[in-house]
Amino acid sequence: MTNKYEEAFSKFASMTDAQVKENVEKIISENFDKYNTDDVKKFLISTIDLTSLNGADTEKHIIEFTGKVNDMEGEDPTIPNVAAICVYPNFVKTVKETLTAQGVNVACVSGCFPASQSFIEVKVAETALAIKDGADEIDIVLNMGAFLSDDYQTAADEIEEQRATCKNAHLKVILETGALKEAEKIRRASILSLFCGADFIKTSTGKEYPGASLEAAYVMCSVLKQYKDLYGDIRGVKFSGGIRSAEEAVKYYCIVKEVLGEAWLTNKYFRIGASSLLGNLLSSISK
Numbered sequence: 001m002t003n004k005y006e007e008a009f010s011k012f013a014s015m016t017d018a019q020v021k022e023n024v025e026k027i028i029s030e031n032f033d034k035y036n037t038d039d040v041k042k043f044l045i046s047t048i049d050l051t052s053l054n055g056a057d058t059e060k061h062i063i064e065f066t067g068k069v070n071d072m073e074g075e076d077p078t079i080p081n082v083a084a085i086c087v088y089p090n091f092v093k094t095v096k097e098t099l100t101a102q103g104v105n106v107a108c109v110s111g112c113f114p115a116s117q118s119f120i121e122v123k124v125a126e127t128a129l130a131i132k133d134g135a136d137e138i139d140i141v142l143n144m145g146a147f148l149s150d151d152y153q154t155a156a157d158e159i160e161e162q163r164a165t166c167k168n169a170h171l172k173v174i175l176e177t178g179a180l181k182e183a184e185k186i187r188r189a190s191i192l193s194l195f196c197g198a199d200f201i202k203t204s205t206g207k208e209y210p211g212a213s214l215e216a217a218y219v220m221c222s223v224l225k226q227y228k229d230l231y232g233d234i235r236g237v238k239f240s241g242g243i244r245s246a247e248e249a250v251k252y253y254c255i256v257k258e259v260l261g262e263a264w265l266t267n268k269y270f271r272i273g274a275s276s277l278l279g280n281l282l283s284s285i286s287k
């Protein structure tokens, strides 16, 4: 008998790694020059989850980091604010108390980021405390150990429990695509996360494994497009881990625009999580 997860996976088209690579190359070669503009770069600034996720982060550093986002507001009226500030959960309160820039959310990693190797009770408790401190968005990591053992039930239960704990806050599920590697695994992890209530699917933690790739982005966007076509529901996508240059960010834009279309060109559904991209985007925009 097909289990419910296999049944869900079978509703979405499979792709080989070679097909994905070919499609990505085609999209970038046909669209990069067209989208490599100041307007696109300004839009990309508005998608940034500006991230500080260092073991050595201090309260002082997080206050200064948030202060930079506050200071940016209005400096150049043509430059938008970033979408969110993303920190470890123990700094949510600090960001919440310091942040004055309009429309910028407070996001945090949770659920025993980045390995997700712990007890579900610990993961839920961490998420609950971050929500209590005012997090608007919670980024958790898929239980890769369970997922890679084909124990989809455990992986799904953990996402669902944390989804419930998030209440009205947005839940992003990090697939850690650099560890999953194959298009088929990324496809399955994307579908599983969406069925468990993820508001966003996110590529990577930016820690132990390779970060975002255009190939992983393509697979995730293809699943999101089919999910919308099947169920009428738009869910978001976040690329993260190692995205530093304006050029790389524009390439991710090409994938979103060409695979998902206009409806996703808002930071409600499109994010780039990055610690060092903002400055590079700003300096690449003509004065």
Ligand SMILES: O=C[C@H](O)COP(=O)(O)O
Pocket (backbone or CB within 6 Å): 051, 053, 204, 205, 206, 207, 211, 240, 241, 242, 243, 273, 274, 275, 276, 277
């Ligand atoms: O989600 C955010 C990532 O950890 C950021 O990675 P990055 O420091 O390579 O930009």
